[in-house]
Amino acid sequence: MDHLVQIILIGVILTNLVVLGSHPLNTCIRAVALQGVALGVLPLFLHGREWSYHTFLISFMVIGLKGFLIPILLFRAIREAVVRKEQEPLIGFTASLILGGGLVGLGFAVSSGLPLPAEIKSSLLVPVALSTLMIGLLVIVTRVKILTQTLGYLMLENGIFAFGLILTKELPWLIEMGVSLDIFAGIFVMGTLMGHIHEEFNTLSVRKLSSLKG
């Protein structure tokens, strides 16, 4: 079981790198969707085979939401706004890949110093969660297009979710719901914003927001 978890977590790291390094938006969205599915599968295998309705429900919901619903919404947003391949990164893709590698290292370095219970400390989960979170932030900061910023936000949220998975046995329903609702609301706002920015400026670049329009 532990090997499967490791493979899934390494897959999560690799999807992070894919988002940092690939040019077409479609690929980025698919990578984030894959990440969501991977994280959704995780709760089933994390704590051995003590499956309850609770874990199944969490899994199902996360896969549905992060793996399918949100990506579909994003794809629709792309279709409506007719953007295909224009991501305006503030720093080059190669540079952001290198930074991403550095952040993965940082995640591992930081997680070894955190005061966590021993069995959690030995697993990959915490470093992967931290590095996903940081890479999400990196994407938000270094990409100008609002859609990629949404993707960064999603990745950040994925990182938080992975961190929360440590406690998934005790994680109450309400918090789970709250987190998912939070993402959903966030995406909803972003989508609306996207529509409005596109209507107003005929582009999805956030740079334009600094110039006032009547």
Place this chain on the structure above:
Amino acid sequence: MLIKMISIPVTLAFAPLLPGLINKIKAVFAGRQGPPVLQLYFDLFKLLKKGAVYSTTTTWVFRAGPIVSLACLLLASLFVPLAGAYSPLSFPGDVVAFAYLLGMARFITVLAALDTGSSFEGMGASREVTFSILAEPTLFIIFIVLVRCTGSMSLSTMFGQAVSRMPMKFAASLALIVFSLFIVCLAENSRIPVDDPATHLELTMIHEVMVLDHGGPDLAFILYGASIKLFLLVALMAHLILPMDSGDPVRDWTYFGATVAVLTIVIGMVESGMARLRMIRVPRLLTAACMIAIVGMILGMR
């Protein structure tokens, strides 16, 4: 001792098979008949029978280029284990020697290309060096991870016994390393995502453009050297996929031959299924390979 020496004739004899196999696979994917698998052997014999023509602007560097590069690659081939721990030469730290012998071969090829004074060749040389700058650190990171996993500093133990000796916790880093080694192998051997060996349009060429002015035996040496380089890197990759140190030579060699053939076919399939990347995108691919190797290293260091 004798069993260790067997890898020398094997390398010398079977290296030219690999490009032939790749071309055959590409032909099959394109629905063509394709050249015979032994085509490179015929080419080599044909070229060796010819005389060479040298331009008057070139110096001895141009003539030394193919000879030195082939010598370097042959020397490097002595360190590489085939089918387990059968490498003719090994000492602790020969990974560095191996990497720099490959570097030396590239360096002298680049010098010979610059020596012709042709602008095309200079362009090719510059590209070759640019991409190798990115490929070499990746190779070293891969070596670092293997040193960490196997606790030895020589190629034959590092690769030859990597899979069977490695503790289970390094499995993940091993998988990542194989992947990035594959990309390095494509880049080093100027295969498709990085460079198209079939094209002869100077503007898009990297490796082929450097050897445009070589002819006859010189070209034969260069082609032979390129095939040996491909063989070596594929052999190294093969060792990371299947364990080959069971001690039963028949079984080891069978495994080895099968894995090398499968990897060659995979390279052929990648070449058939992909287009050459734009020049600007190649560094990104190599950086990605480097980052994957680094993630493997981080996982291995815990």
